[in-house]
Amino acid sequence: MAGAGITINDDDIMMIKDYFRAKTRSEEIGKTDFIELMNKNFERKFDTQAARKSLSDIKSKCEEQKIDNQRLQSLI
Secondary structure, eight states, X not given: OEETTXXXXXXXXXXXXXXXXXXXXXSOOOHHXXXXXXXXXXXXXXXXXXXXXXXXXXXXXXXXXXXXXXXHHHHO
16 A cells, blocks of 8 residues: 555554454544654564574474365364
């Protein structure tokens, strides 16, 4: 998504939508709420390297047990 010289990737759009759903229990994002969000500082609460290692470990375990994507989705 791009507009007014701003580009927002799909992951960021989903994060914004999820944030507002949790905050307002609504699908609507008001102009004031959006501006407030843009002025808010967010901190990542995870270590990127540790997260990548965990995902790699999960992928390896799935490969060992011959679990394909469809089966994995049904387990989650």
